[in-house]
Amino acid sequence: MKTILKIALPILLISFLTTSCATTVRVRPARTIVITKLHNPTVIVHKSVRYYRSGGVWYVKNNRGYRTVAAPVGVKVATLPRGYKVVKVKGVRYYRCNGVYYKRARRGYVIVNV
Template identity: 45%
Template sequence: MKNLKLVLIVLLMLGGISQATAQRKVVKVYPKHGTIVTKVHKPKIIVHKKVNFHFSDGVWYKPQGRRFVVCAAPIGVQIRRLPRGRKVVMLSNGRKVYKYKGVWYKKKGRGYVVVTV
């Protein structure tokens, strides 16, 4: 009986240790183009060719009344900073570009411009 209690206590302790050391992974799911949302978290409003776009966490939105529609990044639009998690890609022609959520950017002056690759 004492051995059974000892085994159970050891198993509980090991289970607690394994839970404490387990890595937690956060998976973000980003909306598809055409998805309608009611709120955008801390958007940057960017005007491009007289059209307002809202840019938040690498996702581009167009206002539609009181809602927002997820859209493709407008080619040629300039932003000041890229979101965290962007990837640096060296093209075969030696050009350095940045990729984030399927959108390609290149450095231009103090900002970044959406380009096609």
């Protein structure tokens, strides 16, 4: 009986005194906006998905209207949206507008992750 107590007691103490490695993750709803009409959107097809760009914001069409989405990385666009800023990251020149980074490419700009 004493040997069981000698083994069980330290195990119980260790299990109660150690902290858990579990973390709490809060999932928040996505901040998407659905609008019914776009003014003069540019249509860009990328990986079989039709994206609409208007005013530097990217949309995908659904049955209720146009839903805002993150800019698709790798898409090539001919022109930058109005209001872009020139940003240098680690010596590389990027163009930023509404949180989207563009990099100069042949005959246009490519959306990249920075």
